[in-house]
Amino acid sequence: MNVKHFMEDRLLVFEITEDLDHHSSEIIRRRADYEIQRFMPKRVVFDFNRVVFMDSAGIGLVIGRYKTASSFGGKLEMMHVNENLRRIFEMAGILKMIPIVESLEKEKIG
Amino acid sequence: MEKQVKNEMKIELLSKSANEAFARISVAAFASQLDPTIEEIADIKTSVSEAVTNAIIHGYNNTEGIVKIKAKLYEDEIEIEVSDTGSGIENIEEAREPLYTTKGNLERSGMGFTIMENFMDELSVESIVGLGTKVVMTKKIKKEGTTY
Ligand SMILES: Nc1ncnc2c1ncn2[C@@H]1O[C@H](COP(=O)(O)OP(=O)(O)OP(=O)(O)O)[C@@H](O)[C@H]1O
Ligand SMILES: [Mg+2]
Numbered sequence: 001m002n003v004k005h006f007m008e009d010r011l012l013v014f015e016i017t018e019d020l021d022h023h024s025s026e027i028i029r030r031r032a033d034y035e036i037q038r039f040m041p042k043r044v045v046f047d048f049n050r051v052v053f054m055d056s057a058g059i060g061l062v063i064g065r066y067k068t069a070s071s072f073g074g075k076l077e078m079m080h081v082n083e084n085l086r087r088i089f090e091m092a093g094i095l096k097m098i099p100i101v102e103s104l105e106k107e108k109i110g
Numbered sequence: 111m112e113k114q115v116k117n118e119m120k121i122e123l124l125s126k127s128a129n130e131a132f133a134r135i136s137v138a139a140f141a142s143q144l145d146p147t148i149e150e151i152a153d154i155k156t157s158v159s160e161a162v163t164n165a166i167i168h169g170y171n172n173t174e175g176i177v178k179i180k181a182k183l184y185e186d187e188i189e190i191e192v193s194d195t196g197s198g199i200e201n202i203e204e205a206r207e208p209l210y211t212t213k214g215n216l217e218r219s220g221m222g223f224t225i226m227e228n229f230m231d232e233l234s235v236e237s238i239v240g241l242g243t244k245v246v247m248t249k250k251i252k253k254e255g256t257t258y
Contacts, residue, residue, distance in 0.1 A: 022163045023127035029217065053134075053152075055159040056225055060217035084152050091208075091228060092221050 049080035161192035169196025
């Protein structure tokens, strides 16, 4: 996972670079919570651009970070969600709570 | 007519989370003999990952055990069996409900069985408390175009 901080926007981006399963999500979770607690972002974005595979562990990971971010008053979004991932998120019914955005920029302007 | 088994394989793994990727990639590679679409391969990988993860975290509760995976190829279908000799499931019907989980504290979402059900064509779950759990799932691999 690559972590990007955008200071002036209090934006934190987690770019996931590995397959998301039970094994990898536990490692990502620890790092992500550490970053959120340290940076206290207004907005956290999971970028799934490089994720080819994901199972239900991805749902738990995203919901868990939604909770961490919320506890600091931040919101959570996702981007670059491919069709496979989208099907899984839809099945879990979390897209209302954690929306998919087109890009980082659009939101900043809008 | 009896369905004819064209090929068969068996893998046994230690219940370590690092083996989850190995398990799904191995089954997907085996399934590729049926010439599935990318979509079908993705469904198989996800379902195997769900079943193997369940054996590791629920069946063995992260203690050491053996997860068995068997796969059979038929003309246009794959059958995958994942079993453990762990804790077993008390109420299978309840366990298969969407969002039902006994490990919410570990960030499980209770969507594993729902995903397997949706991504595969058939799913059967047998379990005996104290003895273990066996999940059998099948998926039709649609043949498109001409075969040579
Ligand atoms: N192999 C197994 N051995 C014992 N119990 C199991 C096994 N597989 C599933 N279960 C039980 O069934 C429940 C539901 O399983 P399911 O895979 O749907 O959700 P989960 O594993 O809790 O969460 P998720 O898969 O979304 O991370 C589990 O919480 C567990 O109680
Ligand atoms: Mg599960």
